[in-house]
Amino acid sequence: MRGGMAVKRQHGVRVKPDQVLKHGILIVATLIALTPTLFMILTSLKSQQEYIFNKVGFPQELVLDHFRSVLFESDFVAWMANSVILAAGAVALSTVVSCLGAYAIARMQFRGRGLLFSISTSLMAIPPVVMIVPLFVLYTQLSLISTYEGAILIYAGLITPFSVYLLTSFFRTLPRELFEAARIDGAGDLLILIKIVIPLSLPALLTLVVVNALYVWNDLLIAIIFLQDDAKRTLMAGISVFQGRYNDQIPLTMAGMVFASAPMIILYLAFQKHYIQGLMAGSVK
């Protein structure tokens, strides 16, 4: 492996063979993980003609036309705007509802508290596809198909069990003295939640926002069933149409994919720690 050689040279003769092997494994794994992304980026920069004879290598001449086509001649921007609206709406709604609920579960005494938490947590493992039939029938009846409100409500519901689970666990770790001190000062629960609990929970909230926003952004199932109108199509649903329409124009298709994946990759690189922590908090998504 070329990578293994490079390692050897770097460390001189002291490198043990098993070190080379371990680096070799990581390099192979990295290549496998990275190949589709590299192919996407390299191909998006090739001309249609070049791709026919140069499928694997670097582009000989950088062509940016495809990005212009995607930006100005397709509906990508509109699809993205729809996805942003849905992700923002669903995450906002779910976060507010979950903060209130998780605060009560973590910090208040009431009947059914344990039951509510167990049920809410178990719902994380229920596949979304099981819920679509009655919701689709109901939405048809209420003319909620292809409306932002309708889809936001479903997305917010689907991400809420995870939000409640994460926030409840986090709120429970906050020191009890904090609440007692605030209460002696005469603060009510809502004030404690807004002024003390939420500011202290910003890392957990950020994790939640990143994980949930990506879930909504990446979803295909709900998007194609509940947003059938062309004007309401999300990015992921749009991609399935887009790839069919430009089936043979692979560089153009790849430019579209670069455009579509950029926000996620940027979000990931910026909030990497939060995203990984969020998943490890026990997400089943």
Added chain:
Amino acid sequence: MNQTSRFAPYLYVAPLVALLLFVFGYPLIRIFEFSFKMVRGIDGPWIGLRNYELVLNQPLFWESVQHNLLLLLAVPFMVVWSLLIAVVLYERLKGWKLYRVVLFLPYILAIPIIAVIMKKLFQFNGPVNEVLRWIGLDFLALDWIGSSDVALWTVMMLIIWRESALGIILFLARMLSLDESLMEAARLEGANWWQRVWHVILPQMKVVMEFYIVTSIITILSAVFAYVYMIGGGRGGPGTSTMVVELYIFNALIRTSLPGIASAVSVMLFLVSLLLIVPLFAARRRANEEETA
């Protein structure tokens, strides 16, 4: 407690309960009802078990189930591959954090995007086959997407490729939380790397592996819609070779407008996921206990 009225907690959880009842409670009751009815439009007459009989007598349903079960073969590959990578990452070689960032990338990219890229990569005349022919592996240059004998395996490969990233992160996180002194003791007693992995690390990975396996089974039985929809051209193709249960529900609901049939299948899938929730939560509880212990 003096400031809090007895009803206050209920006000706090009311929006949560309402949202969960609407998105989970209502549908989960309705699928049972619909599954015993011949629903046309928004409702219909009771017809007993007819929907179930129809579904269970349809070869396409069983084919879909079989495909989901076949895809479960991905799980052992995912476990072994993620464990291997995690164990090597745990060595904390130079640059391991950078490797970690890149190795998790497959899990960040949306499935539809990945599926489109893979479809182009694995086209019959695409780059993967071109490379295979260059290096003399012509017999491996299959029609990955277009052949009904191969397409399901291509989907499986894609699932392994993406879902392993989660395994790597979970396993690595567990390893990083292990007690280092045990490793040190083993090292002092002269255990080599392989012995340390096999006798010290792996036994402590049991719980997190259980958790990952159950999670992966749930994913493969009930959350592969996006993979199959994109690779199989929206219809589980070529032919019916990548048809899965989720797509069966989708077709019954959207394409043939038979909510009763779709509900009968939903009920069965729901019951299967209930069966899996028990081991999932047992595994999660043990994982949490391990972390706090």
